[in-house]
Each structure stands twice: as C-alpha cells, then as structure tokens.
Amino acid sequence: MSVDTAPAPRRAQMSATDWIMLVTLGVVWGGAFFFAKVAVSEVPPLTLVLSRVALAAITLHIVLRIAGVAFVPARRWPAYAGMAVLNNIIPFSLLFYGQTQIGAGLASILNATTPIFAVVIAHLFTADERITPGKAAGVALGVMGVAVLVGLDALGELGLAVLAQIACLGAALSYGFAAVFGRRFRDDPPVASATAQVTASSLMLLPVVALVDAPWTLDVPSMPVLGAVLLLGTVSTGFAYILFFRILQSAGATNISLVTLIVPVTAILLGAAVLGERLAASDLVGMALVAAALVTIDGRVLRRSRRRLL
Numbered sequence: 229m230s231v232d233t234a235p236a237p238r239r240a241q242m243s244a245t246d247w248i249m250l251v252t253l254g255v256v257w258g259g260a261f262f263f264a265k266v267a268v269s270e271v272p273p274l275t276l277v278l279s280r281v282a283l284a285a286i287t288l289h290i291v292l293r294i295a296g297v298a299f300v301p302a303r304r305w306p307a308y309a310g311m312a313v314l315n316n317i318i319p320f321s322l323l324f325y326g327q328t329q330i331g332a333g334l335a336s337i338l339n340a341t342t343p344i345f346a347v348v349i350a351h352l353f354t355a356d357e358r359i360t361p362g363k364a365a366g367v368a369l370g371v372m373g374v375a376v377l378v379g380l381d382a383l384g385e386l387g388l389a390v391l392a393q394i395a396c397l398g399a400a401l402s403y404g405f406a407a408v409f410g411r412r413f414r415d416d417p418p419v420a421s422a423t424a425q426v427t428a429s430s431l432m433l434l435p436v437v438a439l440v441d442a443p444w445t446l447d448v449p450s451m452p453v454l455g456a457v458l459l460l461g462t463v464s465t466g467f468a469y470i471l472f473f474r475i476l477q478s479a480g481a482t483n484i485s486l487v488t489l490i491v492p493v494t495a496i497l498l499g500a501a502v503l504g505e506r507l508a509a510s511d512l513v514g515m516a517l518v519a520a521a522l523v524t525i526d527g528r529v530l531r532r533s534r535r536r537l538l
Contacts, residue, residue: 242479242483243478243479245478246475246478246479246483249471249474249475250475250479250483250484250486250487250490251490251494252471253468253471253472253475253487253490254487254490254491254493254494255494256463256464256467256468256471257464257468257487257491258490258491258492258494259459259463259464260460260464260465260468261327261335261336261491262456263456263457263459263460263464264276264323264324264327264456264460265327266452266453266456267449267453267456267457267460268324268327268328269453270447270449270450270453271446271449271453271457272441272443272446273321273324273325273328274321274324274433274436274437274440274441275437275441275443275446276320276324276457276460277316277317277320277321277324277429277433277437278430278433278434278437278443279457279460279461280320280457280460280461280464280465281312281316281320281426281429281430281433281461281465282426282430282461283457283458283460283461283462283465283466284422284426284461284462284465284466284469285423285426285427285429285430285466287461287462287466287467288419288422288423288426288427288466288469288470289423289427291419291423291466291470292419292420292423295419297417297419297420298420299420299423299424300416300420300421300423300424304416304424305424305428307412307413308413308421308424308425308427308428309428309432310409311406311409311410311413311425311428312425312426312428312429312432313429313432314402314403314405314406314409315402315403315406315409315410315425316425316426316429317429317432317433318398318399318402319398319399319400319402319403319406320399322395322396322398322399322402323335323339323395323396323399325392325395326338326392326393326395326396326399327392328392329389329391329392330389330392330393330396334393334396335396336374336488336491336492337371337374337375337492338393338396338397338399338400339396339399339400339403339488339491340370340371340374340375340400340488340489340491340492341371341397341400341488342400342403342404342407342485342488343367343370343371343404343482343485343486343488343489343525344367344371344400344404345400345401345403345404345405345485346403346404346407346408346481346482346484346485347359347363347364347367347482347485348404349404349405349407349408349481350407350408350480350481350482353408354408354411354481356480357408357480357481357482362524362525363482363525365524366520366521366522366523366524366525367521367525368521369517369518369520369521369524370486370489370517370518370521370522370525371489372517373489373513373514373515373516373517373518373519373520373521374489374492374514374518375514376510376513376514376517377492377493377496377510377511377513377514377515377517377518400488403485403488404485407476407481407482407484407485408481410473410476410481410484411476411480411481413473413476413477414476414477416473418470418471418472418473418474418477419470419473421469421473422466422469422470422472422473425469426465426466426469472484472487475487482525483525486522486525489518489521489522490518490522492514492518493514493515493518496511496515
C-alpha cells in the first residue's frame with residue numbers, strides 16, 4: 229500500500245451530518261453481530277459470508293437502477309476487488325469463524341480495536357491523518373469503554389479460544405487497512421462504491437464456497453436463521469455500506485473506524501428500548517467512556533475549552 233499524499237477534498241473533522249450517519253451505521257452494524265450469531269448456528273461461516281455479500285449485491289444493484297446511478301467503470305474493478313478482500317472477505321470470514329468459538333461480547337470488544345489499527349495505518353500511509361495525542365487518548369478511552377460496557381467478565385474468555393480471538397483481531401486489522409485503502413474511492417458515488425465492493429466479493433467467494441462448503445448439500449436453515457441472513461445481507465451490509473462509503477468520503481479513515489466503538493453502545497441501548505432490558509451502572513460508565521473517547525478524538529470541545537482558559 230503506497231503512501232497517500234494527495235490532498236483529501238474533505239473536512240478534517242466530522243460534521244453534524246457525519247456524526248448522524250456514523251451513529252446510524254453503528255445501530256445497523258450493532259444488529260449485524262446479533263444476526264451473525266443466530267446464523268452461524270446453522271450456516272457455515274464461508275457460506276454465510278457469501279450469502280451476506282450476495283444479498284447485499286442484489287439489493288444494491290436494484291438501488292442503483294432505481295436511483296439512476298452509473299455503475300463503476302471496468303478500469304476500477306481491480307481496486308474494488310482489493311477493497312472487497314480487505315473490507316468483506318477477510319474480516320467477515322474471520323469474525324464469523326470467531327463467533328463459532330467465542331461470545332458476541334468478546335468479539336465486539338476485539339472488533340473495537342479497529343480504530344487503534346486504523347489510526348496507526350493512517351499515520352503510516354497517509355499525509356493528512358496523522359496520530360495526535362488526542363486521537364491516541366481517545367482510542368484508548370474508547371476501547372476501555374467498550375470493555376466496561378460489554379462487561380469485563382467477557383474478558384474472562386481471553387486465552388480459552390486463542391485462534392478465534394486472533395481471528396477477531398485479524399478482522400479488526402483488515403478493517404483498519406480497508407478504511408485507509410478506501411480513501412481512493414472518494415470521487416465515486418457511495419452507492420456505486422458499495423455495490424462494486426459487494427459484487428466483487430460475491431464473484432470471488434462463489435468458487436471458494438462451492439469447493440469448501442458445497443452449500444447445496446447443506447440442510448435448509450430454519451426460518452429464524454433465514455430471516456437473520458436476509459437482514460444481515462440487505463440492511464446490515466447493503467444499506468450499511470452506502471453509509472460507510474459516504475462517511476469515508478467526507479470524514480476519512482480514522483473517523484469511519486470509530487463505528488466499532490458505537491456498535492456495542494447502540495446494541496445495549498436497543499436492548500433497553502426494545503426488549504425492556506435494564507441498564508446497569510457499568511453500562512452507564514462504559515457509555516460515558518465511549519462518549520468521552522469520541523469527544524476527545526473529534527477535538528473541538530477540547531480546543532474550545534483550551535481557548536477559553538487562555
């Protein structure tokens with residue numbers, strides 16, 4: 229991956245619209261962990277990855293046609309194939325494998341290390357997203373907040389299924405590279421970028437899944453699992469990646485990676501709002517830490533406070 233020295237035609241910090249989209253993406257991807265946990269009980273990980281990206285591709289091609297947006301030109305396909313590997317095939321496969329061995333809570337904590345990788349990778353490979361003390365402190369606060377929020381007892385699983393945990397960390401590393409690699413698509417319409425990525429993923433995975441899983445020989449999944457797979461593909465992937473590329477286009481690699489801090493927060497809030505689950509004191513502490521992390525990384529509140537003191 230070469231160093232990206234081209235000036236980025238986007239804001240250095242998140243706008244209100246960017247934050248709204250990021251929180252929405254966090255809500256949508258919060259559901260993805262639940263859907264995946266339901267689905268892997270009956271569907272092999274690789275088959276689930278193919279089902280997820282293929283459903284997203286079908287959905288997004290329909291959206292492209294309705295919206296009248298042109299698909300990406302053929303010369304862009306090699307780059308989107310690379311994005312598909314970094315942002316879909318590797319992390320989805322590793323996370324789904326990980327969730328066959330460890331709980332969703334620990335998986336989400338390990339996935340929340342994505343901003344750490346993204347900050348370091350962006351510092352090394354871009355000219356305009358360097359590590360700052362604020363970013364470093366914010367990411368550390370955020371990961372700590374996710375651990376408190378999900379429950380420190382989830383960390384008791386550490387070391388019990390080492391390969392699964394390494395797989396989840398590998399997924400976070402891959403997402404970090406994808407966030408930086410995806411900057412090259414900032415001139416393409418987000419819906420076209422999302423469609424190209426999941427289409428490339430589907431085409432590359434099809435022969436692999438046919439050889440490894442032979443999905444036509446598998447038992448037909450139950451209705452709850454089929455529903456989970458459908459929602460995972462259409463909402464938590466198709467719609468989610470339109471938001472992903474839109475935020476990446478306007479706010480950059482480091483900021484898009486912050487969604488992995490928001491996912492556990494939204495999952496717990498949805499549980500309280502929809503399922504009537506009670507919020508514990510640790511939930512409130514964890515959410516406060518994540519909020520402090522996001523404010524620290526954004527930097528505006530701290531800069532205003534510093535100016536007032538001076």
